[in-house]
Amino acid sequence: MGRSGPDDGATLVSVLDVDWAERWMHTAAADVAAARDDLTELDRLIGDGDHGVNLDRGLRAVAERLGDPAIAPRETVGQVLRLAATTLMSTVGGAAGPLYGTALLRASKVTDRAVLDASGVVALLDAALEGIVARGKAASGEKTMVDAWQPAAEAAERVAGTTDDVGDTWRAAADAAEAGARATIPWVATKGRASYLGERSAGTEDPGARSTAIVLAAAVRALQGPGA
Amino acid sequence: MSVGLVLVSHSARLADGVAELAGQMAPDVVVRCAAGDLDGGLGTSLDRVQEALAAALESADAVVVLADLGSAVLTVESAFELDADLPSRSRLVSAPFVEGAVAAAVTAQQGADLEAVAEAAERAVRSIGPDPVWQVVEADTAATGDSPAIAATRAAGEAVPAPGPPASGAVDEVSATVTVRNPLGLHARPAAVVARAVADLGAPVTVNGADATSVLQLMSLGTVAGDVVTVTSRGQQAQAAVAVVVGLVEGGFGEA
Numbered sequence: 001m002g003r004s005g006p007d008d009g010a011t012l013v014s015v016l017d018v019d020w021a022e023r024w025m026h027t028a029a030a031d032v033a034a035a036r037d038d039l040t041e042l043d044r045l046i047g048d049g050d051h052g053v054n055l056d057r058g059l060r061a062v063a064e065r066l067g068d069p070a071i072a073p074r075e076t077v078g079q080v081l082r083l084a085a086t087t088l089m090s091t092v093g094g095a096a097g098p099l100y101g102t103a104l105l106r107a108s109k110v111t112d113r114a115v116l117d118a119s120g121v122v123a124l125l126d127a128a129l130e131g132i133v134a135r136g137k138a139a140s141g142e143k144t145m146v147d148a149w150q151p152a153a154e155a156a157e158r159v160a161g162t163t164d165d166v167g168d169t170w171r172a173a174a175d176a177a178e179a180g181a182r183a184t185i186p187w188v189a190t191k192g193r194a195s196y197l198g199e200r201s202a203g204t205e206d207p208g209a210r211s212t213a214i215v216l217a218a219a220v221r222a223l224q225g226p227g228a
Numbered sequence: 229m230s231v232g233l234v235l236v237s238h239s240a241r242l243a244d245g246v247a248e249l250a251g252q253m254a255p256d257v258v259v260r261c262a263a264g265d266l267d268g269g270l271g272t273s274l275d276r277v278q279e280a281l282a283a284a285l286e287s288a289d290a291v292v293v294l295a296d297l298g299s300a301v302l303t304v305e306s307a308f309e310l311d312a313d314l315p316s317r318s319r320l321v322s323a324p325f326v327e328g329a330v331a332a333a334v335t336a337q338q339g340a341d342l343e344a345v346a347e348a349a350e351r352a353v354r355s356i357g358p359d360p361v362w363q364v365v366e367a368d369t370a371a372t373g374d375s376p377a378i379a380a381t382r383a384a385g386e387a388v389p390a391p392g393p394p395a396s397g398a399v400d401e402v403s404a405t406v407t408v409r410n411p412l413g414l415h416a417r418p419a420a421v422v423a424r425a426v427a428d429l430g431a432p433v434t435v436n437g438a439d440a441t442s443v444l445q446l447m448s449l450g451t452v453a454g455d456v457v458t459v460t461s462r463g464q465q466a467q468a469a470v471a472v473v474v475g476l477v478e479g480g481f482g483e484a
Contacts, residue, residue: 054271086274089306093271098302101274102309135302192298 014223016116016166021080022066023222028215029059035214042207046194050094051207058092058100077120078112081105095192096208099136099145100215106131118160118169125153125173136191143189143201145208151176152216170220177216181209231336231345232258232288234280234318235329236304237296238271240264242325250329253420253443254337259329260284272303274310281307281318290342291318292332292349296325317342323349327444334420334443338427352444402466405458406474410483413451418481419443425472431465433473440473 032039032055039052062084065071074080081104089101106127111120129149138144155176160169182205189201192208233250237243243263250259262280265271272295284291295301304320319342321328328349335348410418414435426433426440436457438445451457457477461469 086310089274089303089310091266091273093265093269093273095299095302097272097274098299098306101306102302105306105309135305 014165014167016077016120016223017114018074018077018080020222021077022074024219025059025062025066025080025084027222028218029056029063031214031218031221032056032059032211035211039207039211042205042210045204046189046197046201047192047207048094051096051211054092054094055096055100055211058088058097061091062087076112076114077116077124078108078110081108081111081124095136096211099132099208102131102135103128103149104131106134116166118164118166121166121169121173122153122156122160125149125156129153138191141187142191143184143187143194143206143209144191145206145212147184147206148177148180148209148212148216151180152212167220167223170216170223174213174216174220177209177213181205181213184209229290229339229341230258230288231332231340231342232260232284232291233329233332233336234277234284234291234293235259235261235263235325236272236277236280236293236300237261237263237325238300239296240268242296246326246329249326249416250333253330253416254333257333257336258284258287259333272300274303274306277303277307278311281314285317289317292336292342292345293318293320294323294325294329294332294349295320319346321346321349323352327352330416331442331444334423337420338424338441400464400466401460401462402470403458403460404470404474405456406477408451408453408455408457408477409480411453412483413453413455414446414449414477416443416447418476418483419446421481422446422473422476425476426469429465429469429472431461431463431469433459433461433469435459435473 036052036056039055040049043049043051065083065087066080071083074083085101085104085108088104089097091097092100107124110123110127113120116124129146132146132149133139136144136146138146140146140150152173156169156173159172163169184206185204186202188199189195189197189206194201194206235243235246237246240261240263243261247259247261250257260280260283262272262276264273264276266273266275281291281293293304295304301320308314308318308320321332323332331352332345332349336345340348408414414422420443422435423441423443423446433440435446436449438449440446449457459470459473459477
């Protein structure tokens, strides 16, 4: 493989370039694969039990296509995200495909450059959130992946207002997504498949919010290099 | 104007079955399925949706898209987002998958435009359930003498305006009764035959109050052999229209 994957050198990298974007996707694929059974169990409890398997299949396909020398090289972060978006839409099979796909597709439209700064991170997360909300027609507090994406976008915006550090901005976003996902545990779902369960959905973390926390944490891990 | 259908389902067998049903009632309408994930399992895939849309739009001027579950809807919306030209020639409708597809297909068979085919699919939801709205309206009309519009308002629990003079007199109305001959009555295929004939005539016809251009309304009558139905029409073509429908029912649709 010509481009760096998650197994390349362990140096601290603080540049949000094309290599970072590709590492993000590879790291997300590895982390979702590791969490696949946990995600599936969450979804089995309050959904139709396919979230882990579906997202794993989709991100595997993304990693494969990123490593395929026959596919044109990416020159901007947006091109990486667009390839990931269309691949997820084609291969995930469940609602996570169009939701993550639309998030990354909208994000790709505002990241069409070689390197992102902190305001670029904010733009990426805002666009992704907008895509999720538009496609899923969910608002915050309904026990969906919006409850991880929205605090992430808000945290990034807050931090980017005080620093130019892309690492700090991403870390704030990932931490907020993690907290947002955990906050969904006691809630009753009113959107998506989990809403069919009503009160019985309380006590289980929303699988989409959990996978969002994993995917956004992967962006930080990709920034710092492996093992960080 | 030719309008085709694209059926987006998690299950290839489900989509194929609905396509078969729609095809029997609307043999000339282009119907394409986008069903299952890329490996043939349950799910939906952007690629399959894009292929089906492209294939349908090759043969039809416009396409009505029906989806079976939430994530199928999301996949169609994603396809629309990726290709800005698609929404001008295709419409994703909010309709029950089976009834919506049948209603859309029969309406498309009659040569209706995109707007009308989409509306037929979305109105099909009213035909589901033991008490379709139009039946409630009929019953209320009979009981209270209200016009159907007022009865519908009453059924919806809203304020009813003070009754004015009757909107239309029964002067030009023509009615006839006819006995159903075939064992299964106005089931899907005969209902489609009647609906197509009435649509071609261009006159308003009802059968026991059901709109005779609507396959679903005709099917909802639940007629069987021996039932006597009343065929009613209005306007200059009324006599001829009633005669055609009576003739079809009397003929037993080749099943008697």
